[in-house]
Amino acid sequence: xxxxxxxxxxxxxxxxxxxxxxxxxxxxxxxxxxxxxxxxxxxxxxxxxxxxxxxxxxxxxxxxxxxxxxxxxxxxxxxxxxxxxxxxxxxxxxxxxxxxxxxxxxxxxxxxxxxxxxxxxxxxxxxxxxxxxxxxxxxxxxxxxxxxxxxxxxxxxxxxxxxxxxxxxxxxxxxxxxxxxxxxxxxxxxxxxxxxxxxxxxxxxxxxxxxxxxxxxxxxxxxxxxxxxxxxxxxxxxxxxxxxxxxxxxxxxxxxxxxxxxxxxxxxxxxxxxxxxxxxxxxxxxxxxxxxxxxxxxxxxxxxxxxxxxxxxxxxxxxxxxxx
Amino acid sequence: xxxxxxxxxxxxxxxxxxxxxxxxxxxxxxxxxxxxxxxxxxxxxxxxxxxxxxxxxxxxxxxxxxxxxxxxxxxxxxxxxxxxxxxxxxxxxxxxxxxxxxxxxxxxxxxxxxxxxxxxxxxxxxxxxxxxxxxxxxxxxxxxxxxxxxxxxxxxxxxxxxxxxxxxxxxxxxxxxxxxxxxxxxxxxxxxxxxxxx
Numbered sequence: 149x150x151x152x153x154x155x156x157x158x159x160x161x162x163x164x165x166x167x168x169x170x171x172x173x174x175x176x177x178x179x180x181x182x183x184x185x186x187x188x189x190x191x192x193x194x195x196x197x198x199x200x201x202x203x204x205x206x207x208x209x210x211x212x213x214x215x216x217x218x219x220x221x222x223x224x225x226x227x228x229x230x231x232x233x234x235x236x237x238x239x240x241x242x243x244x245x246x247x248x249x250x251x252x253x254x255x256x257x258x259x260x261x262x263x264x265x266x267x268x269x270x271x272x273x274x275x276x277x278x279x280x281x282x283x284x285x286x287x288x289x290x291x292x293x294x295x296x297x298x299x300x301x302x303x304x305x306x307x308x309x310x311x312x313x314x315x316x317x318x319x320x321x322x323x324x325x326x327x328x329x330x331x332x333x334x335x336x337x338x339x340x341x342x343x344x345x346x347x348x349x350x351x352x353x354x355x356x357x358x359x360x361x362x363x364x365x366x367x368x369x370x371x372x373x374x375x376x377x378x379x380x381x382x383x384x385x386x387x388x389x390x391x392x393x394x395x396x397x398x399x400x401x402x403x404x405x406x407x408x409x410x411x412x413x414x415x416x417x418x419x420x421x422x423x424x425x426x427x428x429x430x431x432x433x434x435x436x437x438x439x440x441x442x443x444x445x446x447x448x449x450x451x452x453x454x455x456x457x458x459x460x461x462x463x464x465x466x467x468x469x470x471x472x
Numbered sequence: 473x474x475x476x477x478x479x480x481x482x483x484x485x486x487x488x489x490x491x492x493x494x495x496x497x498x499x500x501x502x503x504x505x506x507x508x509x510x511x512x513x514x515x516x517x518x519x520x521x522x523x524x525x526x527x528x529x530x531x532x533x534x535x536x537x538x539x540x541x542x543x544x545x546x547x548x549x550x551x552x553x554x555x556x557x558x559x560x561x562x563x564x565x566x567x568x569x570x571x572x573x574x575x576x577x578x579x580x581x582x583x584x585x586x587x588x589x590x591x592x593x594x595x596x597x598x599x600x601x602x603x604x605x606x607x608x609x610x611x612x613x614x615x616x617x618x619x620x621x622x623x624x625x626x627x628x629x630x631x632x633x634x635x636x637x638x639x640x641x642x643x644x645x646x647x648x649x650x651x652x653x654x655x656x657x658x659x660x661x662x663x664x665x666x667x668x669x670x
Binding site for chain 2: 220221224227228232236238239291293331334335336337338339409425428429430435437438439440441444446
């Protein structure tokens, strides 16, 4: 897996200088080809005005959990996204997520906690010890990436609000603001907004479970879930809910979006498991991104996405085929 | 129909493939190019299927004969893009491994349905020549009604892949269903047979 991108940050020499980029566009226009990309449904790179995030963060590097695998370049992570609030095409979030206002932002924490309340974004970014966590991300669609997140354990945040003994589950909600989220205005979408996710309390308190505010050392682009998102590396990507505005602790298992839409295909747990296929496709393999037409980078999917040593204990005695 | 129309349309129909090749060569298909190729070729097969089925109604509405003269080529392009779609799947997703193919066909119904759509079009492509048309006579028309079954299978294939937003799949299905129903109506209503013979 020797790749060009084995360095932490994209070297400035790798970035297409703007004049070159513009020149290429100009050539396409002159050649009368500018309209042609539409023919193959190709979504060109987001224009400069669509770029969000990218503010440098102060954080502690290194963590015992980091993988040494080749990281997926920032450009790929931020151009290939599932964030259905902005459309179902992988390129839609990069094109339209800049329409979302992320400042001001606050997370409301409620439910089974001694001190319910709101936490403003400034307090989230400055009030916790940020560290880098390089995790594998396995999408339920059978592709995967390696992402150097910047964040802090969700447990650190939850403890501030003092969960009660009745707090058995944690429910999360994404921002729902139709005026800024064109995907939620689609008449043919079957997702009941806002997007909801949930974890069992012990999953939420697990040291691997991260609230992320950045990647590659800088704040998140909107399409990747700015300003703050969940990262649960041993579960399929859709569990790692983006752009969180509400955290609610409950005694009952909360309803999650994908489970509500199709409980046969998506369970509450949704742990990465090569032995339990999605009803419509196999989960035994994955394509590591980026890949090429000559080599799709197929690799075997690992149980709990390779975090078995850390999390298998959470599910001792559970039938993972039934609790998918 | 002017002489240049047919070659013109021929070249036009090749453009999506050319652009796909250009985008692939210039590394412009994103981090998962195989998925893009699958998506794009499948979509173009569907678009050409819609165009093909549109030709008979167009002839009737316009009273001109050019739509029928283009129909064969559009039908063959439908099959061509479906072939590229199928070969891409075999190459990028199965690596031509027979075990994987069998597993996919047996356990993923949408793949079996898509494959069925391609299979149904295969005899149509083979018998698309003028000679075959003559040899088969009345049976040629009967055989080529299979295209409507293929359209149904293709719609189902697309609907089945949709995860949460069925908008696009629904549009294709409705358009194809309208075209199929239009033909069915013409076949059922007495006295209209002459107008729709093609």
